[in-house]
Amino acid sequence: MKIMEEIRKSLKEIVKSLISEKKVEYVLGFEEGTLPLKSVPFYIEKEEDIDRLIWNEYCNLNLVKFLLEEPHGKKIGIILKTCEIRSLIVLINEKQINREDIIIIGVPCSYGIIDFNKVSKLLGGKEFSEFTKHGNDYIFKGVDFEKTIKLQDILSDSCVYCKDKKPIEYDYLVKAPNEFKNIKEEDFDEYLDVIEFEKKTPKERWAYFKKELEKCTLCMACRNACPLCYCKTCFIDQNQPQWFDKTDDLSEKMLFHMTRAIHLAGRCTGCEACTRACPEGIDIHLLYKKLRKMTKDRWNVDKIGLGEPSVMGSYKMDDPQEFMVKED
């Protein structure tokens, strides 16, 4: 796409000025991976590296995670989309990162990013070695097949239902030639998939989660991809008390995913890095999206801005409590 090239061009200019003026120690972006349609995080330290910087629809990691490893006081530039900026804001609010240390280069999001679990599902698990694109058609070629897939079929769910295309907090903003729109052209509800799911019977809902979570191998890829999962010792790794037996039991998987979801209540910003990171292709995003819908419905907190109190760390006297058991 032409627009992507233009974004890349202006990104390069910004990064170049940041590095040549020594405003940052490095800029965090993406470079081309060794496999087709793969990108890897890229630490740009020297001016001659800048040409390797890429920006496109398969830059699908949440780079904020990498900032957590850096000591306070180190100046870092980072290229982020809106949902990732929101997760950075949560980390700044939780005093994990200093706002002054980070120079945010905000990029308006185009249609969104690709979920490779969807690609491999559509290709029937086959591996592709080549791809070309014509507009919104992606042509995947492998050893003995060739398949054309439309972009809207492989977009990450977070992007399909995203209405949040413009960066909210930034130091530099990349100018997008046009105002970007969602791939769905008509007006839609952001939480449409959750609302649809809630209409099902409890039995159907349980059957769905059971089917999905049975695939889990407790590999912790979701936890490791999530920028908001930064505990030094995760509850699943604790051994005093030991909350988890090391078994391949569905109840363990349920317990892990439910507890992780509760830990992310009011914090998850919906970048869905966890869903894309899952090697088993588990559709875990519904849990987190439900939490976001819930905080909105219950406490009227939609998305947390810089300096606002956290949802679970604050309260109102008249919070709804209709779920409480009352005496007769």
Add this chain to the structure above:
Amino acid sequence: MSLNKGENTMVDTEKSEKIQVMIADENWEPKIIAFLCNWCSYAGADLAGVSRIQYPPNVRVVRVPCSGRIDPLFILKSLQVGWDAVLVSGCHPGDCHYISGNYYARRKFSVLDDLLEFIGIDKGRVNFSWVSAAEGEAFAQIIRKVTERTRKLGPNKIFKEER
């Protein structure tokens, strides 16, 4: 009588005949774990005992400093190891010994409650209530209510079945 894995997980309305048979077979009695806050609900339970108010013996009490001390993980873990229902009880809003512990707890509980309902676990497995130190009768009533509800739901096969 054993249940097939994957069948009849957690639907209160469409309870299968198999469960009914099983309940009759094994003289099953619900087992309920209750997390009571030290300052109100535990004292309420104490008052119920001192006043000789009758309530079902199906409840086992864990005393905690405050309802804000309850991690949702405790509740999920209780269900996993096979308790048929969980009751969490604390001071009425505004009465917390630690000023605001129960307000934070209320937010945590509503998240857990919604999430459990969302994944299809029936309402009634996890119960929350406010009981003050002066409400012995109210405590007994809540225990009666929760025990009855759990009896209707049948044995907890949510996580236990998988173990």
